[in-house]
Amino acid sequence: MNEREKVILVGCQLPDIDEERFSYSMEELASLVHTANGEVIMTVTQKREAAHPATYIGKGKVEELARLVEQLEPDVVIFNDELSPSQNRNLSRQLSVRIIDRTQLILDIFAQRARSKEGKLQVELAQLQYLLPRLSGQGTELSRLGGGIGTRGPGETKLETDRRHIYRRIDEIKTQLKLVAEHRERYRERRKKNHVFQISLVGYTNAGKSTLFNRLTDADSFEENLLFATLDPLTRKMTLPSGYTVLLTDTVGFIQDLPTTLVAAFRSTLEEVKEADLILHVVDSSNPDYYHHEQTVYELLDELGVSSIPIVTIYNKRDIAHRNFVPSTKTDAIIISAFDAHDLRRLRQFIEETMMKQMVHYHASIPSNEGRLLAQLKAETILRELHYNEESGMYECKGYMMPKHPLYGQLQQ
Template sequence: MDREKAILVGIELQKDKGSIEASMVELALLAKTAGAQITGSITQNKAKPDLKYFIGTGKLEELIQIVKQTGANLVIFDNDLHPSQERNLEEVLGIKVINRTELILDIFAQHAHSHEGRLQVELAQNQFMMTRLSGKGTLLSRLGGGIGTRGPGETKLEQDKRKLRYRISLLKEDIEKIRRSRVTKRSARISSGIKNLSLIGYTNAGKSTLLNVLTKSNVLAQDKLFATLDTTTRKLYISADKSVLISDTVGFIQKLPHQLIDAFKATLEEVTDSDILLHVVDASSPDMEKQMDAVYGVLEEIGAISKPIITVFNKMDLVKGTIPKDISERYKPYVEISARDKNGLDKLKNCIETFL
């Protein structure tokens, strides 16, 4: 997505009241990370989505006008549109329409550099396309499969599905091979008795920055969402004679596409196999607790919620004073740090040592 001119659209439905503003700010950040230039933004409150276009007809008129005025060539919805709604919108607007999930998949595709990362992203993309095809194919698949539907008479849709399914199974096999070799390495590590820590947290919280300052490494850290997709593991001395292994891993986000969690299971196993999780939190974010909840949601989904967690309130250099007691008490044990200014790192190491 190279410098596409994008218009953002978010519809606040009754059921998720009060969440649209933060979600739109994040959508803008996602769009910029993907390389788009934002030329407009529209939001609307609506009891329930319009069947044909998702947005109401008045808003659609407004959108058509903005597209004309700004010369935009892409519309990004914060909501999950039905494939047919996307197609209807594309027809009247004459430009591409995508949703949040597709945007996140695009960023992952751009940021995947390792062999494993690429395989996982391709798997997620194919699984996403599969759901799309099923959406379009409900009428056709009602005709049923089996005798008489195979061979040359088979619909294009069925062929596409079959190809996708085949590709998905190949990808899964390849990922499984990598996963098995990783399991072997990991069990060697476990039998050596050395403890494993994982840095987890919302995207852009400062996980990679923290890994770098703790272990004097040089992992890519930048003001972009999902800068890290691959796991990096380093040795960390928590005292003169005691060391642990610490891993940096992919960040989480609200409404993280399910296909991604599923496809990244192998990478996320690093998390499920850790002895302790360091939950890195951007304490300067106005949505701090919402982001923390999103992280717990993903931990639950990957079966890691019962792991011991140390909460690391990061970016304290941007916060006046300390975290209010009524909040911090809920996330014990916790430490306050600034990875950028290297403040609080000794406290963090002490906390890890006591915990072990």
């Protein structure tokens, strides 16, 4: 394991942010640093009416910070906000230490976590778009990428300091991403044709989506107590109590104040959510800030334009729920622990019952020689009853299916 880098955190509390919210956001920044393999050795905060246009924090605070840098010799100083290019330059000059902001930190974590080709391209695009306005006066630093938090590039790419290279690279990446998006679109069309019911897991970063995903699908998505453990959407089959098989997709975690460069770049990672028939919103009930996390997710879902898709809430980590936790009543909800087998059975049942609300009930009599049709009903519908009627020599089937499923038309006839 590489040695952890020593980090000083700096936060500025502006009038529109209350005490509690500010302290959570500083804690979240510390968690992000931990995820990026850093160790916080000191936190410096200041209350101001507005951020200082030249140095973000006031002159006195810059001097205090300069003394701390001299004394503690950190590897990097991280600000809990996006710094303007000039603020970054001024601070670097006055503090003679590497300065990065929250956006760069998140980009850095994404660069480490991206596994798929698309994920890596997304990150590189976001990094380049972030770097462009910050190029002047940083000639030497950018060519030295790969030197610690905030400087890692995705894959092997070393960022060139030349703007023309960057513009050319941005065009290349956009072209490649377009191809990837078309490829995925074809996959989606195929899934639609096969009339598979699709479910998306969404939630604030570190709410336990990947753990749930793995427990429900026997998959091996990366799960760890880190922010942004999952970046690339993964889709696997999940079998419900009735035997009905659906597709479950794990998505990247949401976060408040997601850098704008990233919102655009990671839109397509969340495109899968738009295709879902049902969204499972996973909330970490052990996090004291769970309510704000829920709101952040709803806001981002609104931005994605998926408010018409039915949503249910899964409050996870019931075993370590926060003492002030009270479920909100915005949607149907269930409280579980992903590590409890009984809870997982309840959850599968809950998902199946939620799906049935979108489906139509059917009652059909199927001749005993129609084996294929029976098998289809078992796999592609929620079959509630199946028994053989001696008198008619037919199988009586009762259950639920999607109204658009071709079988529905067939049974009507």
